[in-house]
Amino acid sequence: MTDPIIPQPHEPVPPILEDDISVKSRPSQTNTGPEPRATEGNDTIIELTRLEYSSKPSPVTAPTDVEARDTPDGGPRKSPYVQMAAICLSLFLAGWNDGSTGPLLPRIQQVYHVSYGIVSLLFLSSSLGFILGGVASVYFVGHFGFGKAMVIGSLIQIVGYCIQAPGPPFPAFVIAFFLNGFAESLQCAQANGYVASFKVSSSKLGLVHCAYGTGALAAPLVSTQFAQLPRWSFHYLVSLGVACMNTCTLLAVFRLKTQDDCLREVGEEVAERGQSKDNVYKQILRLKAVHLIALFMLMYMGVEVTIGGWIVSYIIKVRGGGSSSGYISSGFFGGLALGRIGLLWVNKKLGNRLAVFLYIVIATGLELIVWLVPSLISGAIAISLVGLLIGPIYPIVVNEASHILPGWLLSGSIGWIAGVGTTGAAALPFIAGQLAQEKGIWSLQPLLISMMVSMTLLWLIIPKGHQRVE
Template sequence: MPDVELSHIRARSPCPPDEPVTPAATLEDGKRNGYVETNELNNESEFSHNAPSQNVFSASTPTMRQKARIQFATLCFSLFLAGWNDGTTGPLLPRIQSVYHVGFALVSLIFVFNCVGFVSGAGANIWLTDRFGFGTVMVIGSLAQVIGYALEAPAPPFPVFVMGYAINGFGLALQDAGANGFVASLKENAATKMGILHAIYGLGALSSPLVATQFAEISRWSFHYLVSLGIALFNTALLIAVFRFKSQDACLEEIGQMPSHDDGNDGSDPNKYRQMFKLRVLHLMAFFILIYVGVEVTLGGWIVTYVRLLRGGGPSSGYISSGFFGGLTLGRVGLLWVNEKIGERRAIFLYAVLAIALELVIWLVPSLVGGGIAVSFVGVLLGPIYPIVMNHAGRVLPPWLLTGSIGWIAGFGQAGSAFLPFLTGALASRVGIKALQPLLVSMMGFMVILWALVPNNPRRSD
């Protein structure tokens, strides 16, 4: 026993050059065997500096932890604005139709131009981020929303009004991609934070219809976009103050998390687009999110018109949209324990099937109150799906392509918030708003099929 203690002491003390055991050698041996004593790493600062770049260090000081909370809260506010934007259109849609004297097909141009903006933002995000950096791109996205709301607030001619939606969509795509990619790159509680991030989105979508329903009944209905403009300006100021136009790696270093490049790729490969688009799982998940977001926004946007025309709802029907997005918020936080208990992959199948069953109730049971309650429960069930998919992307996508890939999935998926609502409007112009529920049920069934095709194991780029 004394010999063992003596050798242990000698391993920690300075040794002559011919001594076979040194602190550095001990550390390397520990790494090769899969362990390193934490107190040695903390006490010997030179070891930390010499550690390989793939090691990830978490926030270890109060200042770093506070900075991490501020960064996360700022991204949550950006997602709040995204939810606010998506929840606005539904209650205002009947008023927009009456003011501009347009039918279902023409008013759906709002969603078409929004789609153009989203797809443009999704495609440009990777190039812009590589060229200007994460912090700058987030500010560009927020400023685009400011411009969009400024165009919409005075109720301009209809072509200018829908152009505002296109610019707004571009900005939303950039921020949605950046926020999702940043949170997915976090090494501590990423799954929980992703759920909270998108719960805040739901909170924004819950709040917006409460305000938009009031503006829809007054002569200055378009002044609702002035409220949105104020929120967008505050969002811009927050992004500038917190991220200060820095790259994502620099922002992560500020909270004590060194970037990880496990595969020897530093993220600057000029063929990044080619690497990403060779991944089959990327396309499957992008199309899944496109359908999911489309279902979410279509239900939240067109349900007000559906209830007023087919269920005899009055001006207060806009609150049903709030009930849906409120359920969305509740589901993203309240069902986290279910996701952990049964597994996230199985959870999506369960939630989708139950949501389809409730949609059939809304479709086939002509009850205003029952339909409103069922819509809220559909929101609860659909809520956890988006953050689950983002978490799954972090498990199955190559780490050096993770941020760009999640940005593409999020941005491309947001196009669904324009495409499916437009498709609903086009169908409604031919057969009436009764086409809403069959379309939603079929799209939810398609979601189940797409999710079954998404692999459950990590895939590497060829």
């Protein structure tokens, strides 16, 4: 006869804290009667549960995905496309300003009764404004910051258009060109330095300079019509409206913030600071590459604006064009805008160095056609193709500069380069006007071709930079 099975008293399980396991996993606190002894399997389950909960990361220390995207001021990361749109509007206005002069130039000569030499004072005045704006841009960004410098430039441009709109005496018109040159140089320097600071900058630079070309394309379409009206100077009322829109947009988007703050808002890395305690001007001016690139940009922008500013007068006087010749200037700037976007894939295939070299060489050949082939139609087509080919050069060079120059000096260096470059945008048209006064307007083409050959040679000695991954 077997012994009867005597129930064994329940052995208590070590207490399990609420933090370790859920209430659902906790053993019951009340005994309803004799229970079987806890098996080894139950102990294993309890231990695994304890490990599972103890291995979970603390919710306090684990950064969330949202926090990783936050900007320094606590807000969510912003889209860079809003900033790019604001900069594109600023560059559109710069192109509009430069593209307006060519079709209006013959009418300005007629109204003020001035010669080629005197009317070219407009370009000289603008040149002085560009020089001062380029030099001042380094000071402005250091003392006021990117956002404030952009707004200051846009406000000065509003003042310039207010002077031009009523058709003032010629000296006041010259002063207005100075103000617009200063304002445009200041904004372009800041915009180029800012966009070049983006990690992937080549396509963005092409986009903003396409906006410049679009403005330069649209302006002659409007100014050609105003040039035939009694109130020709009312063209600058249209310019004033665009300038006011530009100021409001810059205020709303950048809100007077520094460049570093604006870059952080869109998730871009901020360049490290240099260790040198020297003045920023001294650090920039010690860089040989800065001066070579600046000289190249001086020639390039001089060629670009000289073609846009004087080609209408050349076509009218040398090729017998009529009052609609102003549209040829639109064709040039239209090619400029198209080239900065349409040739991006070619730039990527050829590389920056080879692309710039080939574009200049082919454009020089087309300029020879304009000079030597006595045909209005072939000249107009060639001028449009010249615009198409030289259009990508500016953004390519700025992008190349971002590979060559130190990151902490990039914005100031681009400001200096743009300031010196835009000097050529006013100085070379002034020289062209003086030559036209002495020798005739036919001298425009030999001047342009000599500048293009000089650009080709200079490009070959500019140092190569490291290739940034984009």
